Amino acid sequence: MKLAILSKEPNNYSTKRLVEAAKTRGHQVKVLNTLKFALDLEEEQPDLHYRQKLLSHYDAVLPRVGASITYFGTAVVRQFQQMGVYSPNNADGILNSRDKLKSFQILSKHKIGIPATVYVKDKKDVLPALERVGGVPVVIKLLEGTQGIGVLLAHTVESATSIIELLQSQKQNILIQKFVSESKGKDIRAIVVGDQVVAAMRRVAQGQEFRSNVHRGGRTEMVELSDEYKEVALRAARLLGLGIAGVDMLEGKDGPQIMEVNSSPGLEGIEGCTKIDIAGAFIDYIAARVDFPEIDLKEKLTVSKGYGISEIQIPENSEYVGKTIDESGLREKDINALTLHREGKVFPNPKGQREIEAGDRILCFGKIDSMRDLIPEKTRRRRKPRTIELSQEDIDIALER
Numbered sequence: 001m002k003l004a005i006l007s008k009e010p011n012n013y014s015t016k017r018l019v020e021a022a023k024t025r026g027h028q029v030k031v032l033n034t035l036k037f038a039l040d041l042e043e044e045q046p047d048l049h050y051r052q053k054l055l056s057h058y059d060a061v062l063p064r065v066g067a068s069i070t071y072f073g074t075a076v077v078r079q080f081q082q083m084g085v086y087s088p089n090n091a092d093g094i095l096n097s098r099d100k101l102k103s104f105q106i107l108s109k110h111k112i113g114i115p116a117t118v119y120v121k122d123k124k125d126v127l128p129a130l131e132r133v134g135g136v137p138v139v140i141k142l143l144e145g146t147q148g149i150g151v152l153l154a155h156t157v158e159s160a161t162s163i164i165e166l167l168q169s170q171k172q173n174i175l176i177q178k179f180v181s182e183s184k185g186k187d188i189r190a191i192v193v194g195d196q197v198v199a200a201m202r203r204v205a206q207g208q209e210f211r212s213n214v215h216r217g218g219r220t221e222m223v224e225l226s227d228e229y230k231e232v233a234l235r236a237a238r239l240l241g242l243g244i245a246g247v248d249m250l251e252g253k254d255g256p257q258i259m260e261v262n263s264s265p266g267l268e269g270i271e272g273c274t275k276i277d278i279a280g281a282f283i284d285y286i287a288a289r290v291d292f293p294e295i296d297l298k299e300k301l302t303v304s305k306g307y308g309i310s311e312i313q314i315p316e317n318s319e320y321v322g323k324t325i326d327e328s329g330l331r332e333k334d335i336n337a338l339t340l341h342r343e344g345k346v347f348p349n350p351k352g353q354r355e356i357e358a359g360d361r362i363l364c365f366g367k368i369d370s371m372r373d374l375i376p377e378k379t380r381r382r383r384k385p386r387t388i389e390l391s392q393e394d395i396d397i398a399l400e401r
């Protein structure tokens with residue numbers, strides 16, 4: 001294949017290793033400086049110029065877009081996608097992971113551990129937010145920090161509120177996050193490539209430092225990940241839409257807590273620590289998928305008038321419970337079952353003989369009018385009751401009543 005690596009830094013360790021891995025596998029490879037592209041938008045002809053020349057054909061692109069050029073870099077990646085060039089990480093995936101709030105918003109809908117996090121604007125919301133994440137010490141984070149810069153630990157309510165006020169007065173967006181103290185300056189970095197965790201290490205902060213970033217002096221050590229940690233890393237990458245990712249997890253007392261997901265994980269620390277050919281794994285993954293460029297499913301499936309995608313939830317009293325997909329008559333109604341979700345499991349392309357159970361969620365493509373009849377009236381989502389810790393004072397007051 002002919003591969004373009006998008007990077008501003010052709011000489012850094014990761015870029016050099018990726019070039020080397022591609023070459024030893026017999027691929028053609030070029031490092032292209034992300035900032036030297038011009039994006040041409042014309043009717044039916046999205047195109048790219050590189051250093052003032054029309055770009056030649058590439059089979060795949062591997063974006064290594066740094067945080068300082070997210071907007072332009074993701075625009076370049078999106079342009080490659082529009083031109084039908086395969087990329088293991090698409091522009092949306094990169095944007096999802098780059099913004100810590102956005103990634104938590106996406107993950108928080110799922111059963112996947114994340115430290116309790118609150119995003120506030122109004123001053124009046126700060127104190128209640130501190131309480132809701134478990135009080136001090138508390139972590140305060142800039143939305144788009146990297147290398148540990150922009151991550152602070154506040155030990156008192158007073159320092160937390162003044163830090164937050166100061167940052168907000170500087171127009172910084174910040175997150176207030178529970179301090180996962182049991183992780184004690186350690187975290188896990190897992191490298192996800194497609195459906196596999198190809199390498200993992202533990203990073204350990206040194207001295208008084210609570211941040212384990214290598215740039216903050218964190219040391220690395222080998223770690224054998226349990227299936228639970230692997231599964232969480234894979235799911236996080238998938239949910240954010242990344243084929244290649246570095247997933248950072250804190251070792252919480254109830255299991256892994258996702259802290260952030262990187263779309264361009266550095267290779268130096270982890271290859272040095274694990275001696276695994278991670279660059280090679282990236283290249284093999286891309287080469288195996290190069291014939292499957294990104295397709296905008298929504299765009300493709302909704303072009304036919306009157307057709308669309310919908311998820312149908314099967315309630316207990318549904319007439320479909322106990323019937324097979326063939327017997328359900330969905331096909332006759334011009335509805336195709338694409339996937340069936342059942343208790344965290346997914347059955348892609350469910351067979352006609354598969355029986356439908358209460359609680360199933362069936363992702364369908366079909367005639368909108370027919371699907372509308374199948375969707376039960378919206379029931380208000382019941383919120384999980386929160387356990388509220390009562391103080392002795394609360395109990396006394398309640399008993400007096």
Ligand SMILES: Nc1ncnc2c1ncn2[C@@H]1O[C@H](COP(=O)(O)OP(=O)(O)O)[C@@H](O)[C@H]1O
Nearest residue numbers: 115139145146147148149151178179180211212
């Ligand atoms: N909620 C938290 N609890 C405990 N430690 C944390 C928490 N959030 C971050 N850290 C520590 O700070 C480091 C940097 O935080 P992170 O969110 O990854 O920011 P960055 O993008 O700057 O690396 C982490 O690697 C971890 O060691």
Ligand SMILES: [Mg+2]
Nearest residue numbers: 147148248260
């Ligand atoms: Mg980090």
